[in-house]
Amino acid sequence: MRRKIIPALILAFGIVNFSGPLLAHHGTAAFDTDKKVTLKGTVTEWFWSNPHCLLQFDVKGDNGQVVHWIGETQNPVTMTNGGWSKTSFKVGEEITVALFPVKNGLPLGRIITVVLPDGKMLDALKGTSGVRDYK
Numbered sequence: 811m812r813r814k815i816i817p818a819l820i821l822a823f824g825i826v827n828f829s830g831p832l833l834a835h836h837g838t839a840a841f842d843t844d845k846k847v848t849l850k851g852t853v854t855e856w857f858w859s860n861p862h863c864l865l866q867f868d869v870k871g872d873n874g875q876v877v878h879w880i881g882e883t884q885n886p887v888t889m890t891n892g893g894w895s896k897t898s899f900k901v902g903e904e905i906t907v908a909l910f911p912v913k914n915g916l917p918l919g920r921i922i923t924v925v926l927p928d929g930k931m932l933d934a935l936k937g938t939s940g941v942r943d944y945k
Contacts, residue, residue, distance in 0.1 A: 841910040841920045848908045856899040881909050881921040883934045892936035
């Protein structure tokens with residue numbers, strides 16, 4: 811009996827101890843959710859893929875230098891529920907992106923909304939459940 815209990819306890823401990831980091835992937839700790847940044851830029855690429863869709867765009871600064879930004883959203887299924895699609899963006903399109911930047915200052919962030927050239931707004935939090943706790 812004891813021969814079965816000890817391996818079972820070790821296995822249970824291992825599962826509990828090492829499964830925590832798997833849940834951490836969906837945290838927002840890297841993003842400064844107290845700071846909303848709005849940027850006007852040009853689409854360079856739109857990745858419609860799991861686990862997150864990525865929008866890459868170039869922003870010309872006041873000094874004339876171009877900064878390449880990457881904004882992430884949810885997965886394609888969630889984004890589809892919010893009205894987004896694989897063809898939401900075209901390379902070269904001028905867009906306005908509101909996002910929560912990463913805390914380390916790199917040109918990365920979590921997209922809140924994107925305004926397309928025709929004025930249509932895509933809400934990255936629409937279609938998600940329980941994500942509206944962002945400020």
